[in-house]
Amino acid sequence: MIFDILSILLCLAGAFFFLGGTVGLLRFPDNYSRLHALTKADNLGLGFIVLGLVLASPTMPEIIKLGLIWLLALVGSSSACYFIGNYIYHTPSQEEE
Amino acid sequence: MALFLDILVAFSLVAIAWRIMRAPGHFQAVVLFITFGLLLSLAWARLNSPDIALAEAAVGAGLAGVLLLDTLRAVAQPGKVKTGAHFSWLLLPCLLLAGLLTLSIIHIQPDSQGLARAVEAGMQTTSLEYPVTAVLLDFRGYDTWLELGVLLAAVLGLLCVRRKKSIRAPLLPAPAEPVGRWLISILLPLILLVGGFLLWLGAFAPGGAFQAGVVWAAGGVLLWQAGHPSLGALPVSLWRTGAVLGFALFWLLAATALIRNEPMLTHPQAKAWILAVEYAAALSIAVCLTSLAIGGQKSEDRNQKSEVRDQRSGDRCQITNNR
């Protein structure tokens, strides 16, 4: 029971961070801060959601899988962020369409 | 609640499709199309079809996205943004068509079981344990065989358009920064592993030759993006063998049945047969998809010269005067 409530709260917290990241993506003025908002907040949000699901999941393999998902998403999003940032840095005149 | 989620997914699918059509920039349209693919795979996860969700995420959003972005980069016309649309009034007949089809959808009885019962009965005899894989490789193996043929034909068509013998493409510069190299060195083994896992899983759970092949193909494309010739490094004969292997094993399966005087594609119900075909199919799918992604590039300089010469001496039929 207490685990369920905790898990729901954690998922809600994760959703809140996703929302924040998206608002940041839409509202921030330049590419770097948009990237920053997106990756930071989304990774955190995903972390919270994974944590919430870990509390709700019954078996060990599922918990390991969830952890792996989080890790892979971290690697993926941070390197994507790095590549985009690198690209913007090296082609400064390139504004988006 | 579930209904709300379905409506949300459905509505955003239509909205994104509308935006894809109306977006002023081509880049926007392509990025939106990738989003569309991801949402579509969400819809399929909602509809209890994890296989399709996996395949769509990998192909519709991943590989098609790479292909489209790559083409967009190659055909970009600087300083000339022209949407060049016409026939916007055609929207009306299209919506009319949608209305008509929707009217007939209302008459569908959604409780029809389709072939699910027949498949269940067939599962008693086949050696595979997962119905989707059984349908793909056993019950309707002929479709899968010809689908490998379509893939092969696409590669052949690519070579024909490019006038190349193999898919060797000009090398991209290797990433200068360490993060890129590091990423590839950890991602590639992971990709191999995940692909193998999906392939192994396919016999009894969601997964299988196609999903595995797509994941491996992603590895091949990644390798090429990292400045490696990828499949181009293989000797041509080996590459050719890889591309037809799955197709050829299916052929063998079909032909051996004839020797035993049974209808085509009948095989002894031993898992080894099917698994051999499945693994070869996964390999061929990976090779063909990678070839499709990297083989569309312009040829190297040396080849290009010979290409020009090719065209000049060309077929004899090219003596036709171009009007």
Place this chain on the structure above:
Amino acid sequence: MHGFYIYAITAILLFCLGLWGLAFHRNLLRKIVALNVMAGGVFLFFISIANPDQSGEVDPVPQAMVLTGIVVAISLTAFALCLARRIHEKTGQNELDTSCSIEDGDG
């Protein structure tokens, strides 16, 4: 039950929007994207009939058909994109030359 109608109608809308986009755009890339949206609609329709009541019991045959269809669609897309690139290299245009087709379709 309702899920079926929602997704089936969405599928039809996607198909028709894609069809419209195919006629509407001149740019080859956009036409190919529109064809892919159409294909997405068709596949969604197949899966929605595979799973009419969302009870978890799914008909595997449409799923297998969609998997086959996805491979066919990506093969044709890749080939079409390659052709579009070649045309761009030769003519510098991303459109089909309408003067080449002796008359221009049914409009």
Place this chain on the structure above:
Amino acid sequence: MESLLVLVPLAAAMGSFLAPGRGIASWGFLTSLAIPALAAGTAMDVYQHGARRISLGGWAEPLGIHLHMDGLSVIFLIMTALVGALISIYSAFFFKRDTARHFWPLWLLMWAALNSLFMVSDIFNAYVVLELVTICAAALAVLSGKTESLQAGLRYLMVAMAGSLAFLLGVGFLYAETGMLDMFMLSWELQGGPVAAAAFGLMTTGLVMKSALLPFHFWLPPAHGEAPAPVSALLSALVIKGSFFLLLRLWVGVFEPAGITSHAAYVLGCLGVLAVLWGSYQALIQPRLKLIIAYSSVAQVGYLFLMFPLLCTVPEAPWAEKAWAGGTYQAISHGLAKAALFLAAGNLILSTGTDRIHYMKNIASRLPMTTFTLGLAGISLMGLPPSGGFVAKWMFMQAILESGQWWWAVAPVLGGLLTAGYVFRILGYAFLLAEKEPRMLPVPFVLEKIPLILALCSILIGFRAEEIIFLLQEHMLWAIEVEGDS
């Protein structure tokens, strides 16, 4: 036997892909030896034992995929075998090595797909096979690498993709309605109703797009006119027939028993008549020989669609056999004659370097064999006795008069006159004396003979008219019987 019709060309396709050396054409030679023999064997088998089905993989009716052979499939198989084999031999001498490497695997794959299409019995399998045909055809159409051919090829590919997707959505509707994919089970199960009607409309539209009936014919002339000669011949003679065959199968086998075809049949008939008139008129004013021939394909496809109002409006019509015979005869004789015309045009281009008909003056004395071929094939297209085209139009006329739908007679009568117009326009230039003799290269022996053989065949099938029509009737009866009680 019938499985080998698919297996042999596929093996040869793989072989020519894996070993594209000097002897690549031998794969094509071997196939063109084997396929006519296999097709003849299958035909004998069906002739003696009636229509038959095989279940691939040994999986029985609703679950597995079947191949179905009856009189109709056998006729198309034999036509494909004959035309395919002769064009293969022509191609072996026509293409240089660079192009041959791309040509053979694609054509052999397409051959296998066409053979499979003519035996198709499963609607989703039909989609996959159609796509295989489409992609091979589009790739072959761009074989010359010219800009025009690339554009024509891409336009064809996109129209065909849209058509296939419409067909596939129709498959989805049929599956939703009946939960089945096998055509011959569908012919039992399918009742009328909105869902079946939607499937019917979608599948018909998709296939009509692919077989270039009038409003969707715009892709055909550039695609067929810009391809290398043997490829144009293959596309015109065989590929269009593939989607037409499937349409015929679906209408007669699946939708007609469900009783939803009658109104649409008139629409298709009208479009067919319009296609005959419009295509023939366009052919009259084209400046280039290959475009004349390509527009003539638009017109000749129109004739095929006259079958639908004659067959699918009145159940069990007494004139059905004549309509069947007319349509099938038209398909065969058009396949043979059109292949002959395109190959002869290819020879002309080889010799003079152009196919503009103004430059064709005096070819009658310089290339008598090619001119003779053009004339013979033209006779069959016009429908003069004793050619195959004559039998087709005669049968059509009889069916039209018997059915009382006299207005369809516009197509054979006016169409025949217009056809005569463009055929004589070609031949007229051929016999004109040129003031200044243009330079002409000699055409190799085999390249001159192959189109001649094809043209002769298109005439000769008319000589054996009674026997072939008798066979057709028998086979059609078998087909209907099997559709009735499989």
